[in-house]
Amino acid sequence: MSVFVILGLLVCTEAQGSRAETHVFVKKGEEVLLKIMKADELQKFFFFSWKFNASDILVTLTPKAEPEIYPRYTKRIEFSVENYSVKLKNLQKTDSGVYTAHVFRIPQELKVAEYNVTIQDPVSPVDLTVDSVSRSSNSCxxxxxxxxxxxxINSTFRCDTQTCSQEGGEQSKVTTSGASLQIYLDRNGSIICNHSNxxxxTENKEIIEHLCPRHADSESLSPGISVCLVKTVVFSVGLIIMVSAVITVHLMDKLKKKK
Known part of the structure; x- marks a missing residue:
């Protein structure tokens, strides 16, 4: 049987075996290694190949022969004759699709690997803008x-003297490019704006305590507490002055007696 007949069978014959796909996501311009899932099926095969989207052949191999990488994929892939894996390099959006490995053993073709590869652009930077801050006596x-x-997306956060929480607006959405946009409050008290696929x-953040101090300060103290605090400070300062004066007089008397 000629190689051309075998290739025709590979294109037209439906591969037997598992149909389970492994989903792989790769950043545009990077590479990925696709390995054989069913190594035990590689014994005594007559013909081996990696395909793209069922019909586009990347590489073929027959026993006791060198692998043949097809012209379209020259310098774009690396094939291992030791474990039959294939490395796809410098991947572009058009390389997204299903990659399968097949062995041909008369009278059937067996699928020994299947990967659904998606090539994605890195996400764009994200900005976090504070639109408004409103304060009252007990909340912000x-x-x-x-x-x-x-x-x-827009979101609202509310703080009292003890805690802060996300109160309203959107928390997440899927962008038109298919990425995820999220906004949330982390454990360290920062508002996080995250863009990811x-x-x-990528992310941006604002420390919420800089916008809504959760600890009482001079502006948030009630008049009674302020007066009490002032009296305490004055009393403490006066007491320190009195003690210092007594010690000073005592020391001066000692010096006079020595003289």
Whole structure:
């Protein structure tokens, strides 16, 4: 049987075996290694190949022969004759699709690996803008906008003297480019604006305590507490002065007696 007949069978014959796909996400311009999932099926095969989207052949191999990388993929892939894995390099959006490895053993073709590869651009930077801050005697509200090149979400946070929480607005959404845009309050008290997909992420943040101090300060103290605090400070300072004066007089008397 000629190689051309075998290739025709590879294109037209439906591969037997598992149909389970492994989903792989790769950043544009990077590389990925695709390994064989069923190594035990590689015994005594007549013909081996890696395909793209069922019909586009990347590389073929017959026993006791050198692998043949097809012209379209020359310098774009690396094939290992030791474990039959293939490395895809400098991946672009058009390289997204299903990659399968097949062995041909008369009378059937067996699928020994299947990967659904998605190539993604890195996400764009994200901006976090404070739209408004409103304070009252016992609470503080902050409204912010989390924005990317093609999308945005708004959210509101509320703080009292003890805690802060996310009260309203949007918490997350999927952008038009398919990435995830999220806004939340982390454990350290920062408002986080996060833009991410399966291959990259970026974020911006604001420390909420800088916008809504949670600890009482001079502006938030009641008049009674302020007066009490002033009296305490005055009394303490006066007491220190009196003790210092007594010690000074005592020391001067000692010096006089010595003379």
């Amino acid at each position: 509200n902050v409204t912010v906008t989390c924005r990317t090149q093609d999308s945005h 399966q291959v990259s992420w």
